Amino acid sequence: MPLTCQVISIRNCMLLASTHLHAKFISIDLVLLSDFLLSDSCSIASHYFITNRYLSCILRYSSPSLGMQDSTKFKHAILKNLLLGLRKCGVTSRVVGFSERKSAIRHAADAALADARGAAPCWSRSLAAELSHGRHLGPSKGTSSEGKSSKMMCKRISRRRSLRPRRKSKATAKAAGVLARDMVRRRARALREIVPGGRGMDECTLLGETLDYAVSLEAQVNAMQLLLQTLHAPKKNTTR
Amino acid sequence: MSSRRSSRGNISEDEINELISKLQSLLPASSHRRGSGQASTTKLLKETCSYIKSLHREVDDLSDRLSDLMSTMDHNSPGAEIIRSILRS
Numbered sequence: 001m002p003l004t005c006q007v008i009s010i011r012n013c014m015l016l017a018s019t020h021l022h023a024k025f026i027s028i029d030l031v032l033l034s035d036f037l038l039s040d041s042c043s044i045a046s047h048y049f050i051t052n053r054y055l056s057c058i059l060r061y062s063s064p065s066l067g068m069q070d071s072t073k074f075k076h077a078i079l080k081n082l083l084l085g086l087r088k089c090g091v092t093s094r095v096v097g098f099s100e101r102k103s104a105i106r107h108a109a110d111a112a113l114a115d116a117r118g119a120a121p122c123w124s125r126s127l128a129a130e131l132s133h134g135r136h137l138g139p140s141k142g143t144s145s146e147g148k149s150s151k152m153m154c155k156r157i158s159r160r161r162s163l164r165p166r167r168k169s170k171a172t173a174k175a176a177g178v179l180a181r182d183m184v185r186r187r188a189r190a191l192r193e194i195v196p197g198g199r200g201m202d203e204c205t206l207l208g209e210t211l212d213y214a215v216s217l218e219a220q221v222n223a224m225q226l227l228l229q230t231l232h233a234p235k236k237n238t239t240r
Numbered sequence: 241m242s243s244r245r246s247s248r249g250n251i252s253e254d255e256i257n258e259l260i261s262k263l264q265s266l267l268p269a270s271s272h273r274r275g276s277g278q279a280s281t282t283k284l285l286k287e288t289c290s291y292i293k294s295l296h297r298e299v300d301d302l303s304d305r306l307s308d309l310m311s312t313m314d315h316n317s318p319g320a321e322i323i324r325s326i327l328r329s
Contacts, residue, residue, distance in 0.1 A: 102307040109299060187285035194292050207259045210288055214266055217295040224302040231309060 071219055074116060078223040081112030107131060113220045122205070123213045126197025260284060267291050 085108030096104070114128040188206060192198035195213050198206055260281065267287050 098307060098311055101311060102303050105306050106300065106303040109303060183282045184285065187282055187289065190289050191285055191292075194289060194296075204256060207256065207263070210292070211259060211263055211266065214263075214288065214292055214295070217292065217299070221295060221298050221302065224299065224306070228302060228305055228309070231306075 071215075074216075075219045075223045075226070077116035078109075078112050078220055079227060081115050082109055082223060082227060085109075085112055109220060109224055112223075113216060117212075117216050121209055121212045122201060123196045123198070123209050124216075130196060263288055 086105065089104040089108055110127060111131050114124045114131065117124040119125050119128075184203075188203050191206060191210055192201070195206065195210055198209070201209060263284055267284070268291065
């Protein structure tokens with residue numbers, strides 16, 4: 001089937017992006033790609049070409065995330081890891097049951113997130129450890145699902161549970177005093193259940209980790225939404 | 241003891257306030273929250289908890305939809321061909 005002019009212009013845009021390796025170009029591509037795929041004017045062959053080419057660009061050229069400053073790069077890293085992980089799972093096979101497939105996808109998404117974020121934050125390492133030990137429950141469930149090594153890992157880093165104020169320098173003592181009141185402690189306990197590896201952290205670290213984790217989760221959600229949108233669009237053409 | 245803390249980096253009160261304000265700006269419904277008192281810290285943590293939980297639910301829901309997408313595709317449709325080529329090549 002002949003390619004339309006739109007396809008050619010998008011192809012050129014992507015070639016440009018792949019040679020420049022610039023995140024801004026890729027984000028422009030994202031918008032173009034979504035718009036294009038959602039429009040009626042593209043043929044199946046161009047779908048195939050575009051999506052394949054685009055995704056192989058992502059897979060080949062995306063660099064490891066440099067940190068939370070560049071959220072687009074981070075989102076792309078998650079998307080890349082997710083695609084690689086999904087390939088390994090064989091989720092397209094028909095013999096796999098629905099919930100099995102769903103948990104495989106969830107597992108791949110969390111592994112993609114932890115891997116893209118790297119080993120810098122504690123939650124990332126704990127999450128990776130949980131996943132490698134075959135976590136079956138959600139992260140908010142009890143400690144039985146956490147691998148022992150994730151606990152030990154976090155314990156190695158911060159040996160104490162901070163359920164009571166400790167002697168520190170004046171600034172941190174005052175800060176810990178602010179944080180260590182009863183009500184806050186209760187909330188911090190709840191937060192510890194939710195953030196992976198939260199149990200081994202003192203409250204100050206917990207705050208920072210929570211922030212990082214929340215931002216990373218947002219990127220994970222965006223990456224998955226993007227994937228869903230990209231994969232969903234070709235179906236529109238089948239109803240024509 | 242303080243040496244153990246400083247191995248993690250001394251977290252001063254300023255940094256904690258910065259973290260708290262960052263969390264506040266991150267949360268979707270936090271526009272009207274002001275003040276650095278005890279109560280708002282608690283509320284902030286509670287909102288953060290529910291925000292993270294809602295993000296978890298959203299990831300769950302997205303996994304659901306992705307799984308649904310993959311299971312309901314007709315093997316002969318062109319859309320399925322694309323999906324399989326992406327996920328298998």
